[in-house]
Amino acid sequence: MNLKELSKNLGLSQTTVSRALNGYPEVSDATRLRVQEAAKxxxxxxxxxxxxxxxxxxxxxxxVIPVSNRHEMVNPIFGDFIAGAGETYSRRGYEMVLSVVDDENEHKVYESLSSRRAVDGVVVHGPRMGDSRIAHLQKIGLPFAVHGRASGLDSTYTWLDVNNRRAFERATNFLIDLGHRRIAIINGLEVMDFAYRRREGYKSALGANDLPIDPKIMRSGEMTEVFGYESARDMLDDDDAPTAFVCSSLVCALGARRAIEERGLVMGKDVSIVTHDDALSYLQNGRDVPIFTATRSSVREAGRRLAQMLLDQIANPQSPPQQELLEAELMVGSSTGPAPRKD
Amino acid sequence: MNLKELSKNLGLSQTTVSRALNGYPEVSDATRLRVQEAAKxxxxxxxxxxxxxxxxxxxxxxxVIPVSNRHEMVNPIFGDFIAGAGETYSRRGYEMVLSVVDDENEHKVYESLSSRRAVDGVVVHGPRMGDSRIAHLQKIGLPFAVHGRASGLDSTYTWLDVNNRRAFERATNFLIDLGHRRIAIINGLEVMDFAYRRREGYKSALGANDLPIDPKIMRSGEMTEVFGYESARDMLDDDDAPTAFVCSSLVCALGARRAIEERGLVMGKDVSIVTHDDALSYLQNGRDVPIFTATRSSVREAGRRLAQMLLDQIANPQSPPQQELLEAELMVGSSTGPAPRKD
DNA sequence: ATCGCTTCCCAAAGCGCTTTGGATTTGGCA
DNA sequence: TGCCAAATCCAAAGCGCTTTGGGAAGCGAT
Known part of the structure; x- marks a missing residue:
């Protein structure tokens, strides 16, 4: 069924039918109703x-989903983010097109999407520091919104980010207040902007409390369970082992817990963990009581919101780009406790 | 730049330029080359x-990604599957469009995709037993391929599935061979076809060894860490606790392990676990040695493959639907050991 | 009646491409 | 030299929609 058939069917012109369906005022309410019912x-x-x-x-x-072709790694937050964004799109009559691309060909994909007018805008995932994609998109004039930010760029653009710096500063302070003095960080890849900011927050909390910043207990890598495990294991086996960890993701934290328990230590007593929690639907941090003390911010909500911001920007191209900084909430779970006394 | 401009630019007709670019034989090689270069x-x-x-x-x-609106649950395998399928699409010049939809409106979305001719075909995710989507798609004549199968349908269609029954039969047998007699299953929602098949495999192994099938140690639910934890906890706290678990996903298995260790038991010694492992990129089952003994099958590879099958079917609509059944490999890790002796 | 507004509707052009049905040129062969 | 087929190219229609630029009623006021 297409417009032509439908209008013939109704004994109206295509113009009128089109207008009736798209809410233009030039058609009478009676006709509009008739048309809408026929369409249905x-x-x-x-x-x-x-x-x-x-x-x-x-x-x-x-x-555009960058898949590092070295590690074939898909960001685990991706599914939930997409689910959130998808809700917004379907509510507003948009479609979502996905391109999976190894990180070297990203620019080409943007060019192609733009020149073929395949999309009205794009969402940029996983911004790195000084990310070149942003300047590129501005150059080719394709509207975009960034999930996260890119440090080191002075241009303004639409983004939505978690206050990663603050979150990790609070997480670290929380541990310091519990008496921990040697706190390790298990972070994401620090070319990623979010990871950079988290490290800054961590360092800032240590610095403000006159605690040393020791590269030996600062790890960064792709946030898998294995990475969390190996990092924690190595640091725990060292003399001068940390008594606490801040982790960049629940998956890493699970790995760290494995290392802790493997050593016969008890999480929340011998060793504390604070992790960031993206509130992924399949990795809830406990049902009632959080398992891990965590800085929490829903990535799904971020998807919903960022999609809205992008659509708004496309609808009003002249209005200035929007930014939104979400604060993560600190939820106290059972993975943290006072620093163990040294005997 | 569009066709019209380009052809004016070249002093050729749109027809010729179009043909030159699409590889039709009616243009001379010289012209074709000229056109291609101009296009570039x-x-x-x-x-x-x-x-x-x-x-x-x-x-x-x-x-079409169904999101159960009760639990707002996004399937964790989704990201990796999409990444695999996306590789195929970009290689073959296709685009991927995603619709996130609560599971009640799925039929409508298919209708709409089909009647608007928005897509040439769809991938059906998460088939349930006797899934009504399949008949529906056949009725409206939209080509499709199913990731998994739907028991209880006699029609033929294109699908790719893991041999879930066999995988769980083997997993269970493996535990039986280790001397386990009381083996629990922590399964996905059993309206899902894969979960149903896994349970059948589990039951069949028990039956073949004259072991009782006890509903008290058979759980099914959405496969979160918390679900794995709570299920294992409850069963372990029961008298007549199982000595082994088969789990439907690594995420569940992580939860089960938490319950085991929380009770001061040792995984692989006091209690064994065999899990299914979808080989998700961010949840590797160990780097060198698998943590969990697992039946393993890459969901990303499944995505790649199923996308190919769908595109082939679209290219040759008259050829019969393809089916492909992947065997999961059993990888022995350190989560299993001989059944503890009763004293 | 006539005029001047609304109100309601329509015909046709155009978006960027493919494809049908020729038209024109070229080259081989008698 | 003339003829025919092959090789090249082209004009125009059409895909399903929106939108411009009217036109025909209907109605109160003159």
Whole structure:
């Protein structure tokens, strides 16, 4: 069923039917109702493709998922973020198109999406420090919104980020207040902006309390369970082992806990952990009581929100870019406790 | 830059330029070369939208992601599966469009994708037993491929599945061979077809060894860490506790391990675990030595493969639907050991 | 009646591509 | 030299929609 058939069916012109369906004021309420009912009855929905051709808008947003081809790593937060963004899109009549791309070809994909007018805008995932994608997108004039930020850029653009620095500063302070003096960090890859900021927050808390910053207990890598495990294991086996960890993800924290327990130590007593928790649906941090003390911020909500910001920007191109900084909440669980006394 | 401009630029007709670029034989090699170079120079790439309108093909595949609106649960395998499928699509010039949808509105989304001709086919995720989506898609004539299968349907369609029954039969037998007599299962939601099949495999192994099938040690639910933990905890605290678990996912297994260790028991000695492992990139089952004994099958590879099967089917609509059954490999890790002696 | 507004509707052009059905040129061969 | 097929190219229609630029009623006021 297409417009032509539908309008013939109704004895109206295509113009009128189109206007009736798109809420233009030039048609009477009676006609509009009649049209809407016929559309529903015939299960008609307009072809996005034709609509896009006619209007110049694609009614689609692109998500370019970089997959590091070295590690074939897919970011675990991706599913939940997409789910959140998808809710917004479907509510506003947009489609989501995904491109999975190894991180070297990203620029080309943006060019192509833009020149083919395949999308009205894109969401940039996993910004790195001074990320070149941002300048590139500004150059080719494709609207975009960044999940996170890129330090070292002075231009303004639309982004939504968690206050990573503050979150890790608070996490570290929380441990310091419990008497911990030797606190390790198990961080994500520090070319990633979020990881850089978290480390800064960690360092700042240590510095403010006159505690030394020791590279020996600062690890960074791809945030897998194994990475969390190996990092924690190595540091715990060292003399001068830390009494506490801050972790960049629940997955890492699970690995760290494995290392702790493998050593016969008790988490929350001998060794404390504070982790960041993205509130992933399949990795809830406990049901009622949090397992881990955590700085928590829902990545799904971030997806919902960032998609809105992008759509708003596309709707009003002249309005200035929006930014939004979410504060993570600190939830106290059973993975932390007072620093063990030295005997 | 569009076709019209490009052809004006070259002093050729749109027809010729279009043919030159699409490899039709009616243009001379010299012209073709000239056209191709001009296209590259002007960074021209045709609008998918217009192309689709003209040809009737969308050059896009839809993935409809059902999100149970009760639990807001996103399947953790989703990211890796998509990454695999995305590789295939970009290699073959297709786009991937995602619709996130609560599980009640799925049928409508298929209708809409189909009637708007937004996609040339769809991938069906998470089939349930006797899944109604399959008949529906057949009815509306939208090509599709299923990740998994739906028991209780006699029609044939394209699918790719892991031999879940066999995998769990082997897992259970492996434990039986180690002397375990009381083996629990922590399964996914058993409306899901894969979970149903896994339970059948588990039961069949028990039955073949004259072991009783006891509903008290058979749990099924959404496969979160917490679910794994709570299930294992409850069963371990029971008298007549199991000495071994088979788990449907690594995430559950992590929860089960937590319960085991919380009770001061040692995994692989007091209690054994065999889990299914989807080989997710961020949840590797150990680096060198597997942590968990596991039945392993890469979900990413499944994505790659299933996308190929769907594209092939779209290219040759008359050829019969393909099926592919992957065998999971059993990898022995350190989570299993001989059944503890009763004293 | 006539005029001037609304109100409601329509015909047709155009978005960027493919494809049909020729038109023109070229080259081989008698 | 003339003819025919092959090789090249082109104009125009059409895919399903939006939108411009009207036109025809309907109605109260003159």
């Amino acid at each position: 009855a015939h299960n008609y929905s307009p072809s996005n493709r034709a609509k896009g051709l006619a209007t110049g808008r694609a009614l689609a947003i692109g998500h | 120079a002007h960074n021209y790439s045709p609008s998918n939208r217009a192309k689709g309108l003209a040809t009737g093909r969308a050059l896009a595949i839809g993935h």
